[in-house]
Amino acid sequence: MKALVVPLAVALATLGKSCLAFPAHSASNNASVDGLYNLVNRRVPQHAGAFRFALASGNNTGLDTFTLRDVTSQDDSCGAQIDIECNSISACARGLYTYVTEFGGVDIWWTGSRLDQIADSLPSVGTPVTRSSVVRYRYFFNTVTFSYTTAFYAFEDWELLLDWMALRGINLPLAWVGYEYILVEVFQEAGLSDTDIADFLSGPAFQAWNRFGNIQGSWMGELPRQWIDDQFALQKKLVSRMVELGMTPVLPSFAGFVPRTFATLYPNASVVVGGQWNGFPPTYTNDSFLEPFDPLFTTLQKSFIDKQSAAYGNVSHIYTLDQYNENNPYNGSLSYLANISSATLASLKSVDSQAVWLMQGWLFFSAETFWTNERVQAYLEGVPGNDSMIILDLYSEAQPQWQRLSSYFGKQWIWCELHDFGGNQGMEGNFINVTAAPIEALSSPGSTMVGVGLTPEGLEGNELVYDVLLDQAWSSDALDRAAYVTSWVSRRYYTPDLPSAAVDAWQLLSSTVYSNTDPSSQATVKSIFELEPALAGLVNRTGHHPTLVFYDTNTTVVPALKMLIEAGYKSEELASVPEYQYDLVDITRQLLANRFIDIYQSLITVYNSSTSTENDVSRVAEPLQELLFDLDHVLLTNSHFLLPRWIGAAKAWSRGNATISSYLEYNARNQITLWGPTGQINDYASKQWGGLVNGYYARRWEAFVQYLVETKKNGTSYNATTVSDVMLEIGEEWDKQLSDSEQAYLGSTENSWEIVQQIVVKYC
Template sequence: MLAVAFFLFSACVQANSTFDFRGLDSLVQRRLPQHAEDFTFTALPGTGDRYIINDTGDRKGAVTVSCTSISACARGLYTYLTKFGGVDIWWTGSRLHELPSHLPHVGEPITGEAVVPFRYHFNTVTFGYTTAFWALDKWSLLLDWLALRGVNLPLAWVGYEHILSEVFRDAGLSDSEIAAFLSGPAFLPWNRFGNIQGSWGGNLPTQWVNDQFALGKQIIQRMVELGMIPILPSFTGFVPRALATHYPNASIVTGGQWSGFEPSLTNVSFLEPFDPLFAQLQKSFILKQKAAYGNLSHIYTLDQYNENDPFSGDISYLRNVSSNTFSSLREADPDAVWLMQGWLFFVSSAFWTNDRIDAYLGGVEGNDTMIILDLYSEAAPQWNRTNNYSGKQWIWCELHDFGGTMGMEGNLEGLTKDPIAALQSPGSSMKGIGLTMEGQEGNEIVYDIVLDQAWSPKPLVINDYVTRWVTRRYTVHPLPSAAQKAWYILSTTVYNNTDPTSQLTTKSILELTPALTGLINRTVLLPTVVRYSTNITILPALKLLLQASDAAPSLRNIPEFRYDVVGLCRQFLANRFNDLYQDLITVYNSSATSREAVTSAGEQLLHLLGDLDRLLYTNENFLLSTWIADARQWAGAGPETNASYAAYLEYNARNQITLWGPNGEIDDYASKQWAGLVGEYYSQRWTLFVDYLTSLKQNGQEYNATDISSRLLSIGRTWQTQRWGNITGETLGTKGGTFEVVDEVLQNWAQQPRT
């Protein structure tokens, strides 16, 4: 039987001649305006995702990409641009416009085919950690990045609260009752997951809900134009507490506390799916969503137990929940396919035994009716312990990045071999490869290689892949060999972490709340352990990039090259900070140490933070002011700015990357090494800590962890309520020269005998 989900990508277009390639034509116009007439897209018969690239030699329509799907044509275009044109599109911007004026010749036709029907992108929380405040311009770059890499199955959460609010209003809830349920803009993903309810810092403004709804329409339309099937939200069952007052006989249970939040902000009410009201609200939601967006997709994201266990572990109860949940989807949309994260089976493995998993997934009849995201496949796959999710379709995903942590880390070999091995395993029901990182911050190569692997039946050859990747990232010809040597070092060390227990981006301790113990070499969630020698990896790679720029000065004008130089130097300083911190603690713990010695050791640490802040200020991709400006933009600009709304948005932005909650419930989880954040916030905390240790040493007092923690928390509470200075003035952008600052950093810190 043809899978329903696969049907959506192939059989729904019965005659390929009906393909509408105007979205791809628009992409070419956006990114390659000088070649707007040079690419032609045509349809191929057949199903799946396959493309053929030909050229005619004529200037107009010189390159023809034929395909069995719009997504395949986008990937075929990307293959031509990267393989023949030597250009690419990056998170830092598109360089596709640098394609030569005379298009390179193809020669023999080039063919390509996806090895899986689904190429997936997004974690629900990415809509908090990365895209929370994005406007259409940033979305446009990312969607083009996704389309060209062949992604055809992205999440589409933006605008969800508008439709949900309408559903609740129709059910009789007042605006105030709804507002008391919704969370702040930077925290909406966890409200959608049923982890938190309500807000701190003020209720979610109606203006935000309406503006995001308008943006969501644009995003979804662009996704469809580019050959993607947007995964749409649905009614999950999480409801305002007031619903129980309006429907006193409804089966509503209270969820558990999440991550230490006080009960008023968590313990979310859950309407049981076997209650008739659930199906009523589900139908209302999906019909309103179709009216708003059109009948564009039948795949719905729905997660009921993200880091919250079900009300009961009884087998029949779990089967009843999923069966009625899916029935509600099918009642509203007869072709509905349920997509869910498999994260719950990992993070709550003690609860989710195999028999409970079988019951929950088995409540949904048929294997083509669900798609499970094996969210953390690179380190903690669940497909192999769940019998391929009881036969349901599933997608091999790379998680890797928690909270937008910026440490350099990856396992290129595992990211190429493991998906293919899973696909070829006996009885495999794997149908996709995708990315589920929580935040998009650096390490772009590890995400590129995953999406590229989706188009290769054999594991990609790492050395060859890295060489080609660097060549088109640094579009200087000839590229000095030093640049390739730098990335060879990184790909065989930093990006060759084969320890499955530590495949997470590393958080620097400079971003964590200062303490006397517990910071160094953490290996749990948000690890701080550095599993390579800085002196034989990061430092020589950085020096080689500088050497390459001396040989080819034009490299310094390439945004990606400048980004990588800053990124490597940032990582170098972050690792050096660990050494200086340990020096400080050793000095403090010595009974023979003087107050002056503690002060001196602390000054070194603070000096490094100052150098790091100056370095980050030289590049637009490492600025706190960008995050804040993106938040404030929704309140208007210039004299039209709604000052109170702008302050509300900025508070949300500041709180997420620091305290993450009114009382530091998830303190420093989403921390970033950004200019302004390092100089204003982390430096302030570490200065207080150094002064505290100095004072203790001078007065002969004992260290009091509760006392210093309270003082540091006070800094966070004050900082998050502050406002950026002249948000439209000089302080918004970069300052200083990257290469001058890097030279100073190396003079200051490279000669110390560190590991």
Template sequence: MQRVLGLVVLILSAVVVEAAASYLALDGLHALVQRRLADHAGSFTFQSTEGEGDSFVISDTKGKPGGITVECTTVSACARGLYTYLTDFGGVDIWWTGSRLDQLPSRLPAVGQPVHGTAVVPYRYHFNTVTFDYTAAFWTFEQWELELDWLALRGVNLPLAWVGYEYILIEVLREAGLSDGDISSFLSGPAFQAWNRFGNIQSSWGGDLPMQWVDEQFALQKQILARMTELGMTPVLPAFTGFVPRAMSSVYPNASIVNGSQWNGFPSTLTNVSFLEPFDPLFATLQKSFITKQQAAYGANVTHIYTLDQYNENNPFSGNISYLANVSAGTFASLRAADPEAIWMLQGWLFFISETFWTNDRIEAYLGGAPSNDSMIILDLYSEAAPQWNRTSSYFGKAWVWCELHDFGGNMGFEGNLEEITTAPIDALNSPGSSMKGVGLTMEGQEGNEIVYDILLDQAWSSTPIDIPSYVTSWVARRYLVNSLPSAAQEAWRILSTTIYNNTDPSSQATIRGIYEIEPAVAGITDSATQRTVPVPYDTNTTIVPALQLLVQAKAENEALAAVPEFVYDVVDVARQLLSNRFVDAYQELIVTYNSTDATSESVQRAGQPLISILSNLDSLLGTNENFLLSSWIAQARNWSHGDDSYAAYLEYNARNQITLWGPDGEINDYASKAWAGLISTYYIPRWQTFINYLASITRLGRAYDSTVISGQLLFIGQEWDARIWGEGPGEHWGVSGEDVWELVDSILATWA
């Protein structure tokens, strides 16, 4: 069979080769159906067909009543065709909270007239480098399996695949002559590896990266890549970036190595990363070593697309045009020397975040170092709020992907602009001279706001902007899969989709987190100019309050909703947002009281109590749902220790520090904050109570507010909290609290609506 296939490959055209390859790969789709639709495993037929691009046709299987056939030009198109049937005809879906595909009707609905679908762009991309830490740092393959099925069905064909990178890098550096001590002093902890890969930080705090972690992540990557490829995806694998341990200068004293800049206030021991310049011959040697080892581990043809970011929040050594062109030319030449078909992918975040440095002539020179327009793929990382493609003449002809960033640090507040993410990609695709080749999700963390991500991936399969009202209606019906869905549920989402998810202010398009997650201060917390957080850009009383009331009403009208995990999740999430917004009001009242001329210690304490009450209510609410537990995050980390207590403590420290101080001394304090039960009760409440007590004490003593004093107290709380071991404090539990979520929500509405 293999010999015959070889002859076919030699004879047939490129289109038919692709069809043959897709046909052989369709076993992955049958396996997906078996995983998620076991009762209907024999009902679906997949067939490859000739054609350009990614397209599918869904039809009723001839001669097989109740059978469904999906014809496709690529595996990804077949997966998308299956998804289209499941959602449009079966009324079921798969969510981050779990798959509901097994609720497909026992008698499959007929298609009738065949349904055609075509992707409007060749690339449907997913992941930000930092998502691998903010969300997936401690994922098992079971969690990856759900994620990859979610991606495949939505038509994603170009996912980033960073897991296990350190294993290959260590092998390369050892071969180059560096000792294990040299290497360990360079690598960062499990929850911070993305920024080591970016060249922002080096070394770690809390202990060296264990080889056990490196080995197990390498094994996990093999599972992930096998699943990605069988689902028709082309993984984007890492390459050698040029960031090296400091000892490289000693081992290669004649090499051209420069130091990067300090990053986000980290001490020099943890930043100023050494960078081997790509025009140095050693760079090509190490690149060849890296890609060769990676191909040997994963397969030579798993991918030819490589992610490689050299200046993420770290400006080049020189702004000279020739220098920048030489850097990129050397980088690309090293990739092509190691893989003649290599394509370089980079995140375009640098052009936005360092816009003053990256003038158009510098961008053009840097991108121009890769000679042809199909040699690179640029992720226009923040297209929904700060697109760079339009100021760079469509990246001077290089292929690029329209991306939605969102969800900074994995923050969980409601935010989105459905209008922008359905119209702007189509406008960009159709703009004169556009070199746009894809649509993608580049969220920093994958928490909440699921509708904004769903609709963008769906937009990749529609040549005209999606009609938002009808989309929301069908989305809600699938999400709350019950007979006789009450209209109140649809009305709740009509309100949310036309207000909160219609945010047209680019300055507040990120993800809005609760100010209780920010280090307390008497001023600046809600001032967007400080970049600490942004004001809530909508009226809570006309959005969140009625939406929550309507969801509760829907449950009262149809008790079956209480058994739908996504419905319960959304009720908790909307109630969480209500309390988060009310905390802003309570905080402002506290500050008004503190600043009043007749303030007393007692009046300040009284004004502070609503803040603590809100946080207590919030912790109780979140404790009812496994998706909002600190314990889930810590358990995921500790489970990788396999019972080794010291290793478990190391992993737990990494997990704790990321979501709190983000550095040994709060260098990026609270950036990755989370609305989680347990975190609120044992971390945020003590911080705010300390703050309230401090304001009361200085009011009593007639002293002025000193930000350095309170910052020092709060930093101490953070360091003590990070250093603790699981289970020592109140509110830390392994499972949901057992409290009745509906009673809590009723109480919250009665008190805070």
């Protein structure tokens, strides 16, 4: 008899599928709600049979709609309690999310899913709830997110993120993983040798910019074939899961970037050489570009898409293709630009008659001098009609281009929140902008906006401002900040009798730190201790990578942190909530990052004084090193702020091969430090991680202080070049060192609660 015993959740899930298949009437012959039941089984297993999903036809608006209602005993004999009817799988997933959050009070976060904490007795819906999206598309990802955040993700990491995406209503995600496998096959078919191809491909942590045509080759060794194969296998799982969850993956296509030897192999081909990117030596940049009007372009495009379709199935007609990311066209004439775009779409249409070209609109902002209104118009209007192209207005929250470009001259476009450069962690956001601005853009005269999207370079903190934009996609009125934050905090810290101090802390942060209206300091706030030490130029930077702290730390971060601690005193349950623990560390991290500025400025003032001595410099620099040690100590208490998390994830893909493990670790280290063979984009992707702060940044600042002391002692002048040379040497040495195991740098097992309290006493 024991062999017949089946876990209750599994039995209910099986029963639910068999019983609930009958009432569902599909809006598409190919649509299946099985993925939704699988999602419930993963995240709410104790209620596996409690939800009934039904696809209904009849909504021709192009918008997604769902209705929640209670299931009465007369309606169902299989135990279902909540009925979710929708016109798309994505709408059903959003309906499920609406139920578990608004009625169940639980949520799913980047730090993990808490949906299984929903009550044993599910709350009733009462009056049926019907919601519709206000836009057709809810887009997610930036091409560079696949390098800055997900470069080394295992399927388990992706599984959480994909469920997070589906539940929040995302239906148009970028799907770059595994691209190199298809590309290699295309190049091999074209007659290029393995050596030609290997010299073109970049390392795993830098593949985004190889795909963009910014860099080629690798300064750390050849991309392992094992990596290419493993990523392709992962992509098969990811695409399948995306489709199962009602998403349309935006698939790669052939963009035109080819190995140098392509021009030799095809001497009559129209191949031009792109410009140097970000100071990289010519060996690693100046990519060759096969122009789209060359017949070979269409040949390679067909080869690529055919192979991709054979691998993943006919799952999408939307293709990402970016030709000029931070690299201007070979020719600026209007006819040339129109010819390029016209031929590009024609290459896609030659293999997929329903093809839609999706591109990031970053170039129109970053190279605005080249991309005048006339040139943009010529380039976009080279694509016939308005339904075969979607443009991501990538930086809408701070530098929107849709207004300047007349709603992209009739092409479809998506309002996007870029927000996060390089995966930096500074707390920043503009709550009002990401709620009111998309609604205003949607209703503006002549608007061709078709979606909202998240396009962060990296997913590192600031979860509030990402959540609110995705929720705004389901409301025609701008969401109220105070009401939204109260609800958000109650779900984030799901616990009985949540102390009001926790809500008050986030109300304060949302009205200050997350209400930044200064475009010159939007997207991120980088801490100066992550930058190469210098006598000047670190503080109050604005522009692309601002260090300007636009709020008063003493009236924002300090009281908010104290209120969170107070809330923890009042609720033992709160102190054990993972998101509470994360936020304590994150806000403490921001406090110390801001305090570092004051200490640094004191050091510079003393050093520049004509009456100060080397002893004075040493004395005033001591708190600087102490702060970095304290910060590292705090970060080491939470797994989400650990350097080993990043390095360990990279090394795991080696599958025990020591050579590949070393190669992957070097990739991981170099990206977050020098970003290039000799610091070409030094500190761009810097992180405040335990092990990195004390092991790398503190070492640089120690060397800097030592140099200042020596110049004071010897009466010599400060030489910025000497300092940079020392910092480069430290970076090169650190990048090439290897950790003994994934647990390297784990120096603290103390409770973050206790350490944070000590920090507050010391720095507040």
